[in-house]
Amino acid sequence: MTAGSVRRVGERALRVELAGAAEVAALYGWLREHQAAGLLGEVEELVPAARTVLLDGVADVGAVAALLRTARPDRAAAAGGELVEVPTVYDGADLARVAALWEVSEEAAVRIHTEHEYAVAFCGFAPGFGYLAGLPARYAVPRRDTPRSSVPVGSVALAGEYTGVYPNSSPGGWQLIGRTALALWDPAREPAALLAPGVRVRFTAVRA
Numbered sequence: 001m002t003a004g005s006v007r008r009v010g011e012r013a014l015r016v017e018l019a020g021a022a023e024v025a026a027l028y029g030w031l032r033e034h035q036a037a038g039l040l041g042e043v044e045e046l047v048p049a050a051r052t053v054l055l056d057g058v059a060d061v062g063a064v065a066a067l068l069r070t071a072r073p074d075r076a077a078a079a080g081g082e083l084v085e086v087p088t089v090y091d092g093a094d095l096a097r098v099a100a101l102w103e104v105s106e107e108a109a110v111r112i113h114t115e116h117e118y119a120v121a122f123c124g125f126a127p128g129f130g131y132l133a134g135l136p137a138r139y140a141v142p143r144r145d146t147p148r149s150s151v152p153v154g155s156v157a158l159a160g161e162y163t164g165v166y167p168n169s170s171p172g173g174w175q176l177i178g179r180t181a182l183a184l185w186d187p188a189r190e191p192a193a194l195l196a197p198g199v200r201v202r203f204t205a206v207r208a
Contacts, residue, residue, distance in 0.1 A: 117200055
């Protein structure tokens with residue numbers, strides 16, 4: 001991380017620009033540890049995204065910016081979050097297309113998807129929707145040319161390098177490979193979102 005990657009945003013916020021999801025996860029984990037230890041001072045919110053981390057409500061912007069410029073987060077340390085298992089029926093409408101893109105059978109595509117562990121890189125798009133990093137770059141797939149007007153709740157899907165699970169029915173252009181009955185978003189639950197940045201995720205194949 002270099003000094004040029006830390007930018008001030010307004011009076012009480014800082015944005016750190018990074019190379020990719022792995023670097024974001026490492027810095028977010030490092031920041032959470034330092035915040036818990038009281039080493040950041042007052043910081044109201046940490047918001048990871050695809051290639052940035054925003055620190056909002058920073059009491060001492062200068063001191064935190066200086067700390068960030070000396071940060072050397074450990075990627076391995078970022079993989080220690082809570083583990084959530086997602087039982088998945090792999091019968092998605094786009095499973096055959098994904099298998100073809102990977103040049104494997106549908107059964108092999110399921111094995112590939114379930115053999116990796118994922119981590120929530122950041123959240124967005126809809127309440128409870130986590131962007132899960134963990135698939136090797138060679139398995140990145142394009143979004144659909146024409147998005148669906150309605151994707152069923154619980155759909156497990158791929159787009160680019162990410163896996164996602166639709167927490168509610170909504171329009172979407174991701175490739176659908178399966179579905180889960182697990183509730184990703186429940187306003188009556190605390191916290192309402194099952195997936196949050198840093199949470200680890202494993203998908204397990206189950207029968208319908």
